[in-house]
Amino acid sequence: MPPSRREFLGVVAGATAAGALGSRALAQTPLTPTPACGADAATPAQTEGPYFKPSSPERLSLLEPEMRGRRLVVTGVVRGTDCKPVPRALLDFWHADAGGRYDNAGYRLRGHQFTDAEGRYRLETILPGVYPGRARHIHVKAQAPNRPPLTTQLYFPGEAGNARDGIFDPALLVALADAADVATARFDFVLSR
Ligand code: FE
Numbered sequence: 732m733p734p735s736r737r738e739f740l741g742v743v744a745g746a747t748a749a750g751a752l753g754s755r756a757l758a759q760t761p762l763t764p765t766p767a768c769g770a771d772a773a774t775p776a777q778t779e780g781p782y783f784k785p786s787s788p789e790r791l792s793l794l795e796p797e798m799r800g801r802r803l804v805v806t807g808v809v810r811g812t813d814c815k816p817v818p819r820a821l822l823d824f825w826h827a828d829a830g831g832r833y834d835n836a837g838y839r840l841r842g843h844q845f846t847d848a849e850g851r852y853r854l855e856t857i858l859p860g861v862y863p864g865r866a867r868h869i870h871v872k873a874q875a876p877n878r879p880p881l882t883t884q885l886y887f888p889g890e891a892g893n894a895r896d897g898i899f900d901p902a903l904l905v906a907l908a909d910a911a912d913v914a915t916a917r918f919d920f921v922l923s924r
Contacts, residue, residue: 768814773923775902777883780870782833787823787841792855795839800829800857802913805885805905808850809873809920816850817922820875824854831862858887858914866892866899871920878922885918 794802809820823843827833834840840859846852861867867887874880886893886904893899905916 768810768812768921770812772921773812774873774881774883774920775900776881777898777900777903779872779882780884782835783825783870783872784835784838784841787825787843788838789844790842791844791853793824793840793842794855794857798828798857800860803856803858803916804913805852805854805856805869805916805918807852807917807919809846809852809875809922810850811878812921812923816846817875817878818846818848818850820846820850820852820873820920820922822846822852822854822920823872823874824856824869825871826856826859826869827862829857829860831860861892864896866890866896873920873922875922878924881920881922885916887916 805824809817809822811817821843822845823841825833825841828840840856842854844852844854856869859867859869867890869885870882871885872880872882884898884903886896886899886901888904888907893901903918905918908915908917
C-alpha cells in the first residue's frame with residue numbers, strides 16, 4: 732500500500748465512528764439542503780479562532796506536493812440576502828493539516844480567492860484533520876464591497892465531533908459527496924448588507 736493511501740486510512744480512522752468520511756456508503760448520502768438566501772438567511776458568523784493569519788496568498792488550490800490527506804474540493808456561490816450572486820467577493824480559507832496542525836510560520840493550507848462574475852468559488856485542498864476539542868472544520872473570511880465582513884467556519888456532516896463541539900452550527904454544514912479519489916463539498920454563503 733503506498734504511503735498516501737495508508738495515511739488516508741489513518742486520517743479517516745478518527746472519523747470511523749462517525750462513518751461519513753470513512754465509508755464508501757457516503758456516495759449514497761443525500762446532500763443536505765443548501766441554505767436559501769433571504770433576509771434571515773445570512774450565513775452565521777463564528778469566531779476566527781487563534782490561527783488566522785492575514786495576507787494569505789491568492790490561489791485556488793492549497794495542494795502542495797507530498798501533502799498528506801484526502802483530497803477535497805469545495806465549491807459554491809456567494810449571494811446576498813437578496814439572493815443575487817456576489818461577484819469578486821474575497822474568500823480567505825485556512826485550516827489544519829491532516830494531522831490537525833496549523834501552519835503558523837508560513838502559509839501552508841491558507842489561501843484566498845475571489846468569486847467569479849456569477850459569484851462562484853472553487854477551492855481545492857485536503858480534508859482538514861481534527862484536533863482536540865474541535866469538530867473537523869474549515870475557517871473562512873468572506874468580504875465584499877459595501878458589506879460587513881463575515882468570519883465563519885464550515886463543518887462536515889456525519890462527524891461524531893460535531894455534537895461534542897460547543898460552537899458547531901448545523902447551518903454551517905457542507906453538502907458532502909464522495910468519489911474514489913476526491914471528496915466534494917458544497918456550501919453557498921449568504922452575505923448580509
Ligand atoms: Fe480551527
